[in-house]
Amino acid sequence: MVEPIRILLVDDEESIRRVVEQALSKEGFQVLCAADGEEGWAIFQKEQPELVILDVMLPEKDGFELCRLIRDDFSTPIIFLSAKSDIVDKSVGFNLGADDYLTKPFSPVELTLRVKALIRRSRKPEKPGSSRECSFRSKDLIIDCKTREVIVRGVKVDLTAKEFDLLCFLANHPGQVFTREQLFKNLWDEDYVADPGTITVFIRKIRAKIEEDPAKPRYLRTVWGVGYKFMQD
Incomplete structure (x- = not known):
């Protein structure tokens, strides 16, 4: 039983x-x-x-x-x-x-x-070769989705599990705009509509950890009236 x-x-x-x-x-x-x-x-x-x-x-x-x-x-x-x-x-x-x-x-x-x-x-086990194993690398930001490490200007920074999942998802879809509802569905794997403030909190916390100037983000961009996207160099 x-x-x-x-x-x-x-x-x-x-x-x-x-x-x-x-x-x-x-x-x-x-x-x-x-x-x-x-x-x-x-x-x-x-x-x-x-x-x-x-x-x-x-x-x-x-x-x-x-x-x-x-x-x-x-x-x-x-x-x-x-x-x-x-x-x-x-x-x-x-x-x-x-x-x-x-x-x-x-x-x-x-x-x-x-x-x-x-x-x-x-x-849910991670599938070998899945998009979550991809990495992003620039001169001042490294995101390793396989080891779940983020390095900003040579220094390893700590993200919570959900912060990392959100960052990894956006980094693996550079330039693509996602609504807050789409991002929530990806993080929680469910169809109901979440409180939009949840994603707003995550984005703000990630920016504070990876952006040189969180008020003028280089990577995590807001698309007003729509949602968010990750920009490469």
């Missing part, structure tokens, strides 16, 4: 835990629940779930601190839940290594879709 996929939900609102657990259990997932960050961290270490859903505002350890602890040693997909919709709050979460972000109130159906997409993507 196949073991169900285990998902850790950490939220101090009982009503949220109940709704999420019901929605995911109907899809065959085993949901492990915790009401605070300390309990969540203890369950994570013991059970090693395949995905974590974190509320931002938690007692004991908040969601950001718990995300940081997980990311120190694990690449487990993480979805943040928060009543905050501010782009700065999202930026913190993504910069810590979160894979997705949903603002309360949210649809249990949408959360389920995102959970399935992240698990599917985390389990």
Whole structure:
């Protein structure tokens, strides 16, 4: 008998835990629940779930601190839940290594879709010779999609998993313009429309790390009213 996929939900609102657990259990997932960050961290270490859903505002350890602890040693997909919709709050979460972000109130159906997409993507093996193995090299920027390294003006820079995936995708399609919805679909491998602010956050964070002047980007260009593109020298 196949073991169900285990998902850790950490939220101090009982009503949220109940709704999420019901929605995911109907899809065959085993949901492990915790009401605070300390309990969540203890369950994570013991059970090693395949995905974590974190509320931002938690007692004991908040969601950001718990995300940081997980990311120190694990690449487990993480979805943040928060009543905050501010782009700065999202930026913190993504910069810590979160894979997705949903603002309360949210649809249990949408959360389920995102959970399935992240698990599917985390389990998908890279195909030999795929476009993700391609590299980009200029005099001041090197992107190695196979080793997942980025070197800017001779210095290796650290990107989160989603930041790197987005940069690699754009670099492998130089000059091609993608809408934010198309980029989100590529990153999360799902058909629903995301909050456009999600891609905006990623682009801003990547520019801060690779561009000499993020306000006047050389590589990651905005095509106003459409989306973004990667420009070669």
